[in-house]
Amino acid sequence: AQSVTQLGSHVSVSEGALVLLRCNYSSSVPPYLFWYVQYPNQGLQLLLKYTSAATLVKGINGFEAEFKKSETSFHLTKPSAHMSDAAEYFCAVSERSGNTPLVFGKGTRLSVIA
Amino acid sequence: SAVISQKPSRDICQRGTSLTIQCQVDSQVTMMFWYRQQPGQSLTLIATANQGSEATYESGFVIDKFPISRPNLTFSTLTVSNMSPEDSSIYLCSVQELSNQPQHFGDGTRLSIL
Numbered sequence: 234a235q236s237v238t239q240l241g242s243h244v245s246v247s248e249g250a251l252v253l254l255r256c257n258y259s260s261s262v263p264p265y266l267f268w269y270v271q272y273p274n275q276g277l278q279l280l281l282k283y284t285s286a287a288t289l290v291k292g293i294n295g296f297e298a299e300f301k302k303s304e305t306s307f308h309l310t311k312p313s314a315h316m317s318d319a320a321e322y323f324c325a326v327s328e329r330s331g332n333t334p335l336v337f338g339k340g341t342r343l344s345v346i347a
Numbered sequence: 348s349a350v351i352s353q354k355p356s357r358d359i360c361q362r363g364t365s366l367t368i369q370c371q372v373d374s375q376v377t378m379m380f381w382y383r384q385q386p387g388q389s390l391t392l393i394a395t396a397n398q399g400s401e402a403t404y405e406s407g408f409v410i411d412k413f414p415i416s417r418p419n420l421t422f423s424t425l426t427v428s429n430m431s432p433e434d435s436s437i438y439l440c441s442v443q444e445l446s447n448q449p450q451h452f453g454d455g456t457r458l459s460i461l
Binding site: 284 | 348351353380388389390391392395405439441447449450451452453454455457
């Protein structure tokens with residue numbers, strides 16, 4: 234069965250610093266991978282997705298993630314944190330075989346310090 | 348991407364009562380999903396709702412507690428029956444337009460049971 238591990242339930246960075254949120258997946262074949270963001274009192278918004286094209290994926294709000302098959306990782310990065318990036322971030326995985334539900338990681342709460 | 352509207356956005360209910368949550372999409376979609384997000388937790392899939400067939404429930408969720416309707420390709424409802432304080436959660440619907448496309452989420456329904 235697929236699973237996703239997000240290292241660090243809470244990450245705190247200074248404004249302007251690099252953001253790195255870690256995600257590792259467990260799957261027998263390379264899956265589809267996603268990062269979602271949840272702002273307070275809102276639903277989930279798609280940040281970016283990996284579905285087998287380029288391994289470096291650019292998303293919205295300056296975020297990007299790199300798919301590394303050898304490390305089974307899909308870490309999310311942003312060069313310079315902004316106060317508005319403070320939110321909960323979820324990594325998710327689904328199978329390539331068809332319409333299958335997402336399996337979510339436990340989430341990482343990002344705090345940005347002025 | 349599809350625009351998803353959920354109603355109500357929040358509610359406070361008495362234990363023992365039932366609440367029906369509506370999910371409306373602005374385009375026809377094959378796959379709709381219902382998730383639960385307990386306080387401070389990640390998302391857990393309740394069921395997959397396809398038009399014209401019975402919903403498929405995940406382990407730990409049963410139809411008597413969470414009946415789902417999917418009368419057409421743009422609408423679904425989730426009912427939380429005989430509610431108890433343990434049902435206090437955010438309930439989110441999501442849609443997937445094509446099998447290789449990401450899921451998109453509504454803003455969720457924040458439910459508190461007294």
